Amino acid sequence: MSSILVLMAGALRLDDNPALLAACKSGRPVLPVFILDQEIAGTWAVGGARRWWLLQSLIELDERLKAMGSMLVIRSGNTCDIVGALLRESAAGAVYMNRLYSPSGRKLQETLHETCTAAGVECRRFSGNLLLEPEQIVTKTGKPYEVFSPFWRQAKELIGTLYPYDAPSDIPSPPVWPESSSLDTLGLEPKPAYWAKPIAKVWQPGETTALERLDYFLDEIASGYAGARDVPGVDGTSRLSPYLVDGEISVRRIWAQSLAAADANPLASNGIHAFLRELGWRDFSTHLLFHFPEMPERPLKANFNRFPWQHGEGDVVTSWQKGKTGFPIIDAGMRQLWQTGWMHNRVRMIAASFLVKDLLWHWRDGANWFWDTLVDADLANNSASWQWVAGCGADAAPYFRIFNPVLQGEKFDKHGAYIREFVPELAALPDAYIHKPFEAPREVLEAAGITLGKDYPVPVIDRKASRERALAALARTKG
Numbered sequence: 277m278s279s280i281l282v283l284m285a286g287a288l289r290l291d292d293n294p295a296l297l298a299a300c301k302s303g304r305p306v307l308p309v310f311i312l313d314q315e316i317a318g319t320w321a322v323g324g325a326r327r328w329w330l331l332q333s334l335i336e337l338d339e340r341l342k343a344m345g346s347m348l349v350i351r352s353g354n355t356c357d358i359v360g361a362l363l364r365e366s367a368a369g370a371v372y373m374n375r376l377y378s379p380s381g382r383k384l385q386e387t388l389h390e391t392c393t394a395a396g397v398e399c400r401r402f403s404g405n406l407l408l409e410p411e412q413i414v415t416k417t418g419k420p421y422e423v424f425s426p427f428w429r430q431a432k433e434l435i436g437t438l439y440p441y442d443a444p445s446d447i448p449s450p451p452v453w454p455e456s457s458s459l460d461t462l463g464l465e466p467k468p469a470y471w472a473k474p475i476a477k478v479w480q481p482g483e484t485t486a487l488e489r490l491d492y493f494l495d496e497i498a499s500g501y502a503g504a505r506d507v508p509g510v511d512g513t514s515r516l517s518p519y520l521v522d523g524e525i526s527v528r529r530i531w532a533q534s535l536a537a538a539d540a541n542p543l544a545s546n547g548i549h550a551f552l553r554e555l556g557w558r559d560f561s562t563h564l565l566f567h568f569p570e571m572p573e574r575p576l577k578a579n580f581n582r583f584p585w586q587h588g589e590g591d592v593v594t595s596w597q598k599g600k601t602g603f604p605i606i607d608a609g610m611r612q613l614w615q616t617g618w619m620h621n622r623v624r625m626i627a628a629s630f631l632v633k634d635l636l637w638h639w640r641d642g643a644n645w646f647w648d649t650l651v652d653a654d655l656a657n658n659s660a661s662w663q664w665v666a667g668c669g670a671d672a673a674p675y676f677r678i679f680n681p682v683l684q685g686e687k688f689d690k691h692g693a694y695i696r697e698f699v700p701e702l703a704a705l706p707d708a709y710i711h712k713p714f715e716a717p718r719e720v721l722e723a724a725g726i727t728l729g730k731d732y733p734v735p736v737i738d739r740k741a742s743r744e745r746a747l748a749a750l751a752r753t754k755g
């Protein structure tokens with residue numbers, strides 16, 4: 277009986293893994309394989325912080341497989357060449373995988389499918405990483421949705437109840453395993469290397485922790501999610517995003533378990549449904565990327581090609597990256613990102629708006645920075661969200677709506693808990709000035725031990741002038 281290669285990319289889990297389960301159910305020997313193909317991803321090869329995450333996740337997956345008498349066959353290089361070599365080395369007769377949706381992932385899977393089929397090797401793609409496949413949902417005129425609300429109205433009906441698969445109880449092994457590279461030869465150390473320590477203090481990658489976090493979220497957090505999701509100073513969201521990027525947890529599992537939790541506890545239902553709507557945004561962003569593969573590079577609204585975005589290096593942008601803009605909520609967010617590889621969604625919106633509207637920098641520069649620093653860097657979510665903030669995406673926030681970082685801070689971080697954690701030099705300021713130290717009277721600053729320009733920066737821009745500049749730039753996109 278010939279073996280089946282199961283390509284694990286995009287679904288680094290045992291639970292609800294349709295490709296793995298189908299292979300195991302066939303009764304044939306199964307070889308779980310992970311190939312690191314940085315070349316095909318091009319500009320979007322795994323980013324700095326995400327490298328650390330991926331490495332830890334692969335270590336965990338390998339351990340889980342070994343506990344079941346199987347293992348992860350690891351290789352790096354050109355996927356098609358490696359699959360060809362593995363088919364020969366292991367006399368395998370089939371290749372199974374779960375669908376990928378990024379432009380490079382799709383191209384790769386199509387090429388593999390053609391090559392395998394031409395060689396008489398069975399090649400099957402399964403659906404396991406979205407709530408709905410992109411082909412399953414279109415507008416009345418047969419076009420892809422570009423506006424979230426109607427998409428979500430229809431999506432909820434189509435999704436209905438989901439029945440995720442349990443992990444296989446047995447993974448039949450081949451008589452001989454092909455050679456596997458050691459994980460530390462993959463070159464997945466984070467860049468810069470010292471990132472590993474602070475990020476490891478906050479995160480534990482892998483399927484086991486993902487499933488535990490889902491349970492914890494549904495038991496302890498979900499009932500208050502609708503209100504707390506916008507408050508960066510509390511643990512009020514699922515923090516499942518990094519586990520979803522490469523499928524350490526199945527979105528279908530999250531959906532099914534969340535609905536069961538809402539049934540069991542009607543008081544949590546409101547919060548849980550607000551949470552499921554966010555998972556809807558994930559599907560929506562992936563569908564956009566599927567239908568508009570140019571999304572990471574070009575504005576979806578063509579008139580924004582005329583927008584005078586700025587590019588290049590600059591002190592002001594460096595101050596944004598390092599969290600030294602003089603606007604506390606932005607600085608707290610950018611420092612949270614640097615120190616933990618993650619930033620709260622509300623603050624992502626405020627910090628991104630500041631870059632693209634107040635500083636007029638290209639949204640792609642922001643997206644690139646996030647790509648390198650986020651442990652949840654995801655091509656669909658990142659580019660759709662940056663385009664949303666920049667006003668040039670599908671269903672985007674209107675460009676003229678420019679977040680005021682002081683008002684946003686006062687509204688969502690009322691007592692400055694988030695600022696006090698990530699911008700400790702401001703910790704002694706009273707609530708009234710924690711979001712605007714530049715307006716604090718001299719005696720208040722003195723009492724808090726702060727000299728502006730020395731202990732904490734003065735604002736890098738005059739927001740009144742930058743707002744006018746942004747609106748003038750917007751006028752260039754019209755007509």
Ligand SMILES: Cc1cc2nc3c(=O)[nH]c(=O)nc-3n(C[C@H](O)[C@H](O)[C@H](O)COP(=O)(O)OP(=O)(O)OC[C@H]3O[C@@H](n4cnc5c(N)ncnc54)[C@H](O)[C@@H]3O)c2cc1C
Nearest residue numbers: 513514515516517554555557558621624653654657658661
């Ligand atoms: C400028 C910008 C860049 C972003 N880049 C990314 C990115 O690279 N990767 C990423 O996963 N998310 C990105 N987001 C979306 C969002 O900020 C994160 O998904 C969220 O903060 C993750 O935290 P959580 O898991 O606790 O979210 P929860 O609030 O618990 O939401 C549950 C899940 O829903 C999905 N989700 C939530 N909000 C969004 C959204 N706005 N768009 C798409 N999916 C969403 C995520 O998969 C998330 O894990 C970005 C948002 C902005 C404004």
